[in-house]
Amino acid sequence: MCVKWVASASDLLVDPATRTIDAGRAHRAISEYDRNTVEAARVVAGHVGGDLVGLTFGGPEATPALKEVLARGADRAIHVVAPQGARIDGHVTAHALAAQIGRIGDVGLVLCTEGASDTYAHETGPRVGELLGWPVVTNVRELGVEGTTLHAVRVLGDVLETVECELPAVVTVVPEIGPAPIPGLKALLGAGRKPSEQVPVGDLGLPDHALMPRTTVTSLLGFVAQRKRIRIADGDAREKVAALMSGLAQEGVL
Amino acid sequence: MSRAIVFSEVPQLVAELVTTAARVADEVHVVALGQPSAASLDGVASVALLTADAARPESFVAAIAARVAAIDADVVLVGATVTGWEVAARVATVLGVGLVSEATALRRVPGAGWQAERVVYAGGAVQTESWSGLAVVTVTAGFAPAARDVGGAAPVQVVPVEVDARVRVVSRSVRPHEGVDLAHATRVVCVGMGLGSVDDLAIARGLAEALDAEVACTRPVAEDREWLPTERYIGISGVSVRPDLYLGLGVSGQVQHTVGIREAAVVVGINTDPNAPLFGVCDYAVVGDLHEIAPMLTEAIRAVRSGGAVESAAS
Ligand SMILES: Cc1cc2nc3c(=O)[nH]c(=O)nc-3n(C[C@H](O)[C@H](O)[C@H](O)COP(=O)(O)OP(=O)(O)OC[C@H]3O[C@@H](n4cnc5c(N)ncnc54)[C@H](O)[C@@H]3O)c2cc1C
Ligand SMILES: Nc1ncnc2c1ncn2[C@@H]1O[C@H](COP(=O)(O)O)[C@@H](O)[C@H]1O
Numbered sequence: 001m002c003v004k005w006v007a008s009a010s011d012l013l014v015d016p017a018t019r020t021i022d023a024g025r026a027h028r029a030i031s032e033y034d035r036n037t038v039e040a041a042r043v044v045a046g047h048v049g050g051d052l053v054g055l056t057f058g059g060p061e062a063t064p065a066l067k068e069v070l071a072r073g074a075d076r077a078i079h080v081v082a083p084q085g086a087r088i089d090g091h092v093t094a095h096a097l098a099a100q101i102g103r104i105g106d107v108g109l110v111l112c113t114e115g116a117s118d119t120y121a122h123e124t125g126p127r128v129g130e131l132l133g134w135p136v137v138t139n140v141r142e143l144g145v146e147g148t149t150l151h152a153v154r155v156l157g158d159v160l161e162t163v164e165c166e167l168p169a170v171v172t173v174v175p176e177i178g179p180a181p182i183p184g185l186k187a188l189l190g191a192g193r194k195p196s197e198q199v200p201v202g203d204l205g206l207p208d209h210a211l212m213p214r215t216t217v218t219s220l221l222g223f224v225a226q227r228k229r230i231r232i233a234d235g236d237a238r239e240k241v242a243a244l245m246s247g248l249a250q251e252g253v254l
Numbered sequence: 255m256s257r258a259i260v261f262s263e264v265p266q267l268v269a270e271l272v273t274t275a276a277r278v279a280d281e282v283h284v285v286a287l288g289q290p291s292a293a294s295l296d297g298v299a300s301v302a303l304l305t306a307d308a309a310r311p312e313s314f315v316a317a318i319a320a321r322v323a324a325i326d327a328d329v330v331l332v333g334a335t336v337t338g339w340e341v342a343a344r345v346a347t348v349l350g351v352g353l354v355s356e357a358t359a360l361r362r363v364p365g366a367g368w369q370a371e372r373v374v375y376a377g378g379a380v381q382t383e384s385w386s387g388l389a390v391v392t393v394t395a396g397f398a399p400a401a402r403d404v405g406g407a408a409p410v411q412v413v414p415v416e417v418d419a420r421v422r423v424v425s426r427s428v429r430p431h432e433g434v435d436l437a438h439a440t441r442v443v444c445v446g447m448g449l450g451s452v453d454d455l456a457i458a459r460g461l462a463e464a465l466d467a468e469v470a471c472t473r474p475v476a477e478d479r480e481w482l483p484t485e486r487y488i489g490i491s492g493v494s495v496r497p498d499l500y501l502g503l504g505v506s507g508q509v510q511h512t513v514g515i516r517e518a519a520v521v522v523g524i525n526t527d528p529n530a531p532l533f534g535v536c537d538y539a540v541v542g543d544l545h546e547i548a549p550m551l552t553e554a555i556r557a558v559r560s561g562g563a564v565e566s567a568a569s
Binding site for chain 2: 007009010012014021089090091094115117118119120121122123124125126127129130131135136137138139151154155156157158159160161162163164165166174175176209213214215216217218219220221222223225227228229230231232233237238240241242244245247248249251253254
């Protein structure tokens with residue numbers, strides 16, 4: 001199960017004048033929907049009697065992801081550590097994750113979320129699958145394993161597509177796969193006792209070109225909404241409706 | 255001489271991608287699966303028609319990548335559908351190149367390669383990415399107008415290919431679908447998880463009827479609760495709307511949702527939580543219970559629209 005350590009989108013501080021972003025103080029956690037994926041992975045691993053390994057790739061700041069994924073039910077966790085401030089894109093990420101998955105050995109199923117809450121690029125799972133040479137099944141909302149066969153229901157807009165393939169495979173899931181329960185105190189304490197490991201990305205034996213990003217981020221500008229923000233909070237419901245009605249009349253939208 | 259390759263399993267998207275490709279490259283080549291129709295589009299230089307026995311589009315990855323190499327393309331444009339996301343990422347991986355997902359701008363920088371913009375943090379920011387050499391870029395529907403069918407006759411080469419048949423389709427079913435055109439609705443009443451029950455949809459429908467509005471919703475209302483069809487949810491993974499008026503009932507206003515209402519002229523939020531994020535990005539923030547406010551609002555709108563005056567806020 002691959003989880004990404006991200007800054008929360010709702011905590012980014014955007015300077016209204018320059019639109020520059022300060023993510024320094026943003027709350028960090030594993031990507032929102034990765035939590036649903038971990039839970040789905042935990043259920044599948046339990047069903048087939050397998051071990052669930054939580055895997056993350058990122059700079060030293062991503063270390064807390066280990067604890068979170070363990071608290072959410074992984075049996076062990078691995079952080080492939082990129083050098084501080086290293087440039088990372090989807091190409092590099094997929095090479096690092098695929099190489100580490102190859103080192104674990106005997107992996108039957110890799111789960112990623114369909115998209116991460118920062119990049120939402122929908123690329124990591126399919127890229128990892130391609131590098132491993134395994135079948136790829138994306139956008140899955142129902143998942144089951146029987147013997148060595150994977151059964152999945154994919155969401156393609158208005159179409160639900162039921163597919164199957166043999167393991168090993170790479171699957172990306174959508175959050176509708178199931179809820180992400182909040183870990184209890186016991187799970188949080190237990191997480192500290194489960195095995196976790198940090199592997200410098202340089203130890204994976206990847207060729208230089210695999211760790212060379214293909215695209216470079218040359219600018220990042222925050223979004224500033226231009227809205228009136230008129231607050232209608234006083235009085236009873238009738239008064240609020242009257243205040244809103246006069247506003248809407250002024251806007252000419254009635 | 256620069257070349258673009260275009261791929262989508264959706265014919266309408268192929269036509270749109272041809273327009274986008276023609277803006278950034280001298281020659282536009284189409285890779286198609288069973289649709290030679292692209293040959294008659296304005297600006298198409300060639301069509302490669304990949305053929306194999308009853309296969310899903312995702313199983314053509316190797317053949318598409320081979321075509322990109324054969325044409326010696328400078329850029330690959332793929333329609334951003336669920337299938338397109340997978341094809342694009344895997345083709346990029348086969349070729350060892352970068353991927354820009356859902357570009358909102360794409361340009362050549364003379365002498366310095368390429369640049370694209372895309373939304374990150376679910377709409378919280380816009381990122382510019384630069385690269386030189388080949389890359390794969392996905393583009394969503396509606397990014398460019400469809401290339402016109404000018405009855406052209408670009409050469410069509412039929413290419414029988416080997417496909418990856420490891421993933422087998424067992425069945426397909428279509429979810430409830432109404433064909434509603436939310437993207438062009440002039441008014442939208444959007445319900446969120448603040449709605450008490452499925453029966454309370456009647457409140458939103460009443461308000462929508464009074465306003466001649468379409469009913470829309472947030473992702474969990476459609477995907478988790480299944481109270482409305484998925485084509486009605488607004489946001490980064492749903493529809494973007496640009497109405498004169500958006501009214502959000504019990505919508506918290508996370509950026510993944512509100513990115514889809516940025517082009518709305520007037521945004522109204524009705525929420526019990528005075529700190530709802532929607533209130534930070536709306537024009538009128540009504541703090542209150544939707545089950546109480548919305549029916550009264552419906553009555554007030556009906557009264558005005560049937561000829562009455564707007565009651566003054568002070569009375
Ligand atoms: C990668 C990613 C993609 C996503 N894509 C989308 C997307 O495309 N579209 C989308 O919508 N979401 C999307 N989401 C989910 C998004 O983050 C929010 O979780 C979702 O929009 C919240 O929906 P909601 O406002 O209906 O529910 P909630 O967040 O649960 O909000 C319900 C609101 O109702 C209010 N409320 C409760 N009772 C009442 C009442 N009686 N009267 C008035 N107000 C009341 C509450 O105060 C609360 O603010 C995405 C998330 C991620 C991570
Ligand atoms: N650096 C990373 N480490 C571990 N998993 C990742 C990483 N980046 C992406 N993923 C996985 O891939 C998913 C989709 O990411 P993306 O392709 O960037 O949208 C994430 O939700 C994770 O499951």
